[in-house]
Amino acid sequence: MARARGIPQILSLWQPIAGLDPLAALARQLDLLAPNRFPGYCYLCHQTQGERVRVLGWGSLRQLDLSGKGRFEAARAFVQGLQPHVHSAPGSPPASPRSQQERPLCFCRFGFAPNSGGGAALVLPRWQLLQVQGGLTVARLNLEIGPDSDLAALASQIAAFFARMQRLAEAPLPAWKPQPPLEVAVAEEALLARIEKALQAIQAGSLEKVVLAEAVDLALPSPPAIPSLLAYLEAHHPDCSVFAFALESKRDSPPQIFLGASPERLLSVWQGWVQIDALAGSVARGANGHQDRMLAKQLLRSAKDRREHQWVVRSIQEALGRLGMEPRISPQPRLRRLANIQHLQTVIEAELPAGVHLFDLLAQLHPTAAVGGYPQQAALQWLEQVEPFDRASYAAPLGWVDLQGNGELVVGIRSALIEGERARLYAGAGIVADSNPTQEMAEIRLKLQALAQALALQPLRKLPEPDC
Incomplete structure (x- = not known):
């Protein structure tokens, strides 16, 4: 040939x-x-x-x-x-x-x-x-x-x-044994100031929702054993998509490895049929079964979380509509329980029109209101002005696609960028009109904690803030 x-x-x-x-x-x-x-x-x-x-x-x-x-x-x-x-x-x-x-x-x-x-x-x-x-x-x-x-x-x-x-096939996988849960220090004053700015923009009517992210830079005692860390994430977050993406590194420099355990499937395409997850609205897991059920009921009844979730559903519905697609959407969100957090989830399905490729759909979808905000462009412009760091691949699509246009893409959340003995952890929270700044801070800390526990970051030595 x-x-x-x-x-x-x-x-x-x-x-x-x-x-x-x-x-x-x-x-x-x-x-x-x-x-x-x-x-x-x-x-x-x-x-x-x-x-x-x-x-x-x-x-x-x-x-x-x-x-x-x-x-x-x-x-x-x-x-x-x-x-x-x-x-x-x-x-x-x-x-x-x-x-x-x-x-x-x-x-x-x-x-x-x-x-x-x-x-x-x-x-x-x-x-x-x-x-x-x-x-x-x-x-x-x-x-x-x-x-x-x-x-x-x-x-x-x-x-x-x-x-x-x-x-x-005969090679064993070494065990990864993380230390007990660790506390990750968040720059609370600066983050609270961004949350207040977001609430002011929402009250002024320029935004309905915006998703604020936080990045924490930490020093690692040694470069982590990535395959064993991924195996640990698979075992402890079985309902999530575990991922790692490491490009070829420059000579004499450690590779940059973006990894995590994402609960959110952005897009699945198979033979012209599309499935999309709308995931927004969160609460912690309970210490026991009774408390867990009470928190779940609280989440399902929360007007604030339902409103935050609905903006995500609407942003996806509008993106599909721009391509002439007619999605099937459940009238009510369901509960998605993970290891340390539970979310509201709506699964959206649609038929992909002839001539429309997975990447055409991705261009319309990303970023959904689950990771950017609503309206989409206004939220992105606001984040560009206010957020003090580059998100890199945090909250961006990643996954695989075949040569026929089928594919599985997830959202790169609950993630970290690792470079040698340095790690940058990411987490975010959606802000709407009735958001409570203290609760949003707690949600971000909770999300950061899952990956910090897996990495076993000891000692927790805050690195100097990098140029962004």
């Missing part, structure tokens, strides 16, 4: 491998890295049709920078441009809920704003692993074949890859 077309083609080969844990494979690959060499990786564990799917991408065969105002259009062009040049081996891997195993996946990580930092990119990895609910793992190798490629050398490379994957 490459010789006939006169341009390089990509061959995608797969093989099922029993007992291969994607996180154990990641740990072993990181151990084997040569000094000053870090090719980058992407990891996502999420729920699909009631089954847990874990997918790992390693290295970069093709990569696109996702900064700038035309980032969603560029992402669509990148994926659609790849499609005619990627050729999968005949046959089908073992069936999965949505057959992700049958095709190569691209991983994407956007920034919150068009010019946010943090290394937003769309990547076709050199190889990927995909495991469904503890079953067989499918290892996939993507390699480039040019008109003058040495086919014998490529055959040796293919055999060596799958032999290495077989050996990695």
Whole structure:
């Protein structure tokens, strides 16, 4: 094919491998890295049709920078441009809920704003692993074949890859044992001042809702063992999507790793059918069953939280309407219980019109009122003026998309950006007309605490404020 077309083609080969844990494979690959060499990786564990799917991408065969105002259009062009040049081996891997195993996946990580930092990119990895609910793992190798490629050398490379994957099936995953819960210091005076400014803007009528974020920089005693940390997050936050995205690092500098356990699926597309989560309105979990039920009832009856939630539903409904879509929306939100917090949730479904790509829909959706505010553009302009730090990929979309336009994207909340022995933790809270500043502060502290506990940040030494 490459010789006939006169341009390089990509061959995608797969093989099922029993007992291969994607996180154990990641740990072993990181151990084997040569000094000053870090090719980058992407990891996502999420729920699909009631089954847990874990997918790992390693290295970069093709990569696109996702900064700038035309980032969603560029992402669509990148994926659609790849499609005619990627050729999968005949046959089908073992069936999965949505057959992700049958095709190569691209991983994407956007920034919150068009010019946010943090290394937003769309990547076709050199190889990927995909495991469904503890079953067989499918290892996939993507390699480039040019008109003058040495086919014998490529055959040796293919055999060596799958032999290495077989050996990695025997690699154990070290345990991650975090310390007891830790307190994270928040700059309360500055945050309270931003909350008051938000309430003033809402009272003046320029905003209905705005989501304020907080970033806390902390020093780590040592760089964390990322695969074991991800395994810990999976075990302790089973109802969340656990993710990590690390781009190739510059020479002699530690990689930047954006990771977390997000409760919010932004967008799922499969064969023209769309599912979106509206998640807003929060309360803590109770110390016992009785208290937990009382707090849940309080949340469901809270006029403030219902109003905050409704702005999110409306922002999604309007985004879908701009594309001519007619969503199915439950009349009442339901309760979403997580390890340390519970939310109001509405699941929204719709049919994707012909000719509309996942990235077209994403361009309309992001940011929803769950992470930006309402009205969308007024909230974003206000945040740009008031928020004192770059959100980078916090509250931005990340996940995978295949070459046919199917995909799973989550919102990068309950997250941290890790660089060597430094971590920046993020959390936020939605402000509406009757928000209580003290309660909003408590909600942000609660959200920060979950990841701080997992990281076992000791000693808690506040770092100097970086330039933003």
